Amino acid sequence: MVSRTTDDYQALVMAGCKAVCEPAFWAGFDRSSVAGFYDYYRQLTEYEPKRAARYYLPHYSWICINPKEAEDLVFAREVIQIIPKFLEKETVLGVGEIGLNKNSKNEVAILEEQIQLALDHDQLILIHTPHLEDKLKGTQLIVDILQQDPRINPNKVLIDHVEEHTIRKVIEAGFWAGITLYPESKCTPPRAVDMLEQYGSSNHLWMNSACDWGVSDPLSLPKAILELRKRSFSEEEIDRLVYQNPVRFLKQSPKFKLDI
Ligand SMILES: [Zn+2]
Numbered sequence: 555m556v557s558r559t560t561d562d563y564q565a566l567v568m569a570g571c572k573a574v575c576e577p578a579f580w581a582g583f584d585r586s587s588v589a590g591f592y593d594y595y596r597q598l599t600e601y602e603p604k605r606a607a608r609y610y611l612p613h614y615s616w617i618c619i620n621p622k623e624a625e626d627l628v629f630a631r632e633v634i635q636i637i638p639k640f641l642e643k644e645t646v647l648g649v650g651e652i653g654l655n656k657n658s659k660n661e662v663a664i665l666e667e668q669i670q671l672a673l674d675h676d677q678l679i680l681i682h683t684p685h686l687e688d689k690l691k692g693t694q695l696i697v698d699i700l701q702q703d704p705r706i707n708p709n710k711v712l713i714d715h716v717e718e719h720t721i722r723k724v725i726e727a728g729f730w731a732g733i734t735l736y737p738e739s740k741c742t743p744p745r746a747v748d749m750l751e752q753y754g755s756s757n758h759l760w761m762n763s764a765c766d767w768g769v770s771d772p773l774s775l776p777k778a779i780l781e782l783r784k785r786s787f788s789e790e791e792i793d794r795l796v797y798q799n800p801v802r803f804l805k806q807s808p809k810f811k812l813d814i
Contacts, residue, residue, distance in 0.1 A: 555602055555613070556594070557581075557767040563609040569776040572797070573812055574606055575762075575804065577616040577651040577680055582767045584623050591619065591633045599643040614810065616650035616680050617641060624655075624664035634667060641675050647807045648672060650680025651714060654692040657684060666699060669706070678807050679711045683720065685740065693720040697727050710806055714762070717741065718749055725756050730803050733761045735774035740764070743778035747785055755791060760800045 555562065555576050566574065578598060585591055598615040606613035617640045619633040640646060649672040654661050672679045684692035696713065700706050708728035716724050716731040724731040733746045741749075746761055763774035771777070775796060782792050797814075804810040 555606070555765065555772075556597055558765065558772065560605060560608065562765070562772045563606050563611055566772055567609045567611050569773055571611065571775075573612040573614060573810075575614045575616070575647065575800075576602060576765075577682075578618050579620045579651055579682070579766070580622040588629075588632045588636060592636055595636070595640045599640055599646060603645050612645075612811065614645045614647050614804070616648050617646055618649050618652045618668055619664065620651060621653050621655040621661045621665065621682060625658065625660050627660055627663060630660075630664045631667070634664075634671060637668075637671060638675060641671075641677060644809055647804060647810060648678030648680060649675075650678075650712075651682040652679070653682035653696060653714075654684050654688070655682075657688055657692045657695060662695070662699070665696070669700070669703065673703075673705055678804070679706075681711065681713045683713060683715045685715065689715070689717060690719055693723060697723060697729070700729070701727065712760075712803060715740075718752070721749060721753055721759075725758050728758075730758045730760070731756070733759070734764050735761055735771075735778055736764045736769070737771040737774060738769055743774060743781045746778055747781045747787075750782075750787075750795070751785065755787075755795050757794075757799060757802075759795065760803065761796060762800075 595617055603613040617637055619630050624630045649668055652665055652668040683689055712730040712732050713724045714732035715734045721731050761778055763772050764770040765772040801812050801814050
């Protein structure tokens with residue numbers, strides 16, 4: 555939402571959206587200083603909740619350094635140092651989106667350090683998986699890293715951007731899976747519903763709208779609801795997928811206030 559106008563908040567409310575959850579991620583360019591991240595985290599935790607509140611829309615966020623900017627270990631560790639104070643903010647739900655981009659050694663190191671950060675502060679974890687040809691390998695690597703640590707409760711981890719070849723792996727390992735919707739490339743609403751028809755809808759699955767500075771659409775989720783209706787999913791099933799499942803996951807954070 556940091557790269558969106560308030561028109562989008564209004565459109566979300568009018569489409570029936572009850573809350574927005576915005577992960578810290580790549581801004582389209584690499585930030586040059588720790589102060590750049592500090593300001594970004596302030597924007598996510600102070601400014602956006604106020605902007606959304608004008609439309610009576612609760613705004614929550616996730617804080618981290620994203621994998622795309624995690625290649626410089628010294629820099630990434632300096633950024634990680636400033637994260638704990640933001641995890642205490644009343645609208646922050648956890649650490650995310652951490653994960654992998656190119657599956658590099660340095661990305662893995664920073665992923666592991668931010669998992670540790672989440673464990674130290676008893677936070678939910680939101681994971682980004684790489685796109686295109688790196689996705690299968692990256693998802694497997696992430697699942698392996700998480701499963702090697704017995705302190706991690708898979709029920710408190712959501713692995714996002716799953717596709718046909720990764721959804722089963724994530725859900726069968728006990729994690730939550732997110733399908734991220736895009737208007738053109740990657741996963742469109744019809745493709746997402748194809749996945750749901752093929753694999754069935756799990757209690758550990760949700761969909762989210764990609765919403766950023768590029769080609770994306772905050773109303774992808776309402777459009778996916780229309781697609782689900784066209785394909786004869788029941789209203790109960792749709793409600794579970796797009797509302798109850800995310801609320802059940804997010805309510806594991808005591809800060810998340812919506813009820814089922
Ligand atoms: Zn992502």
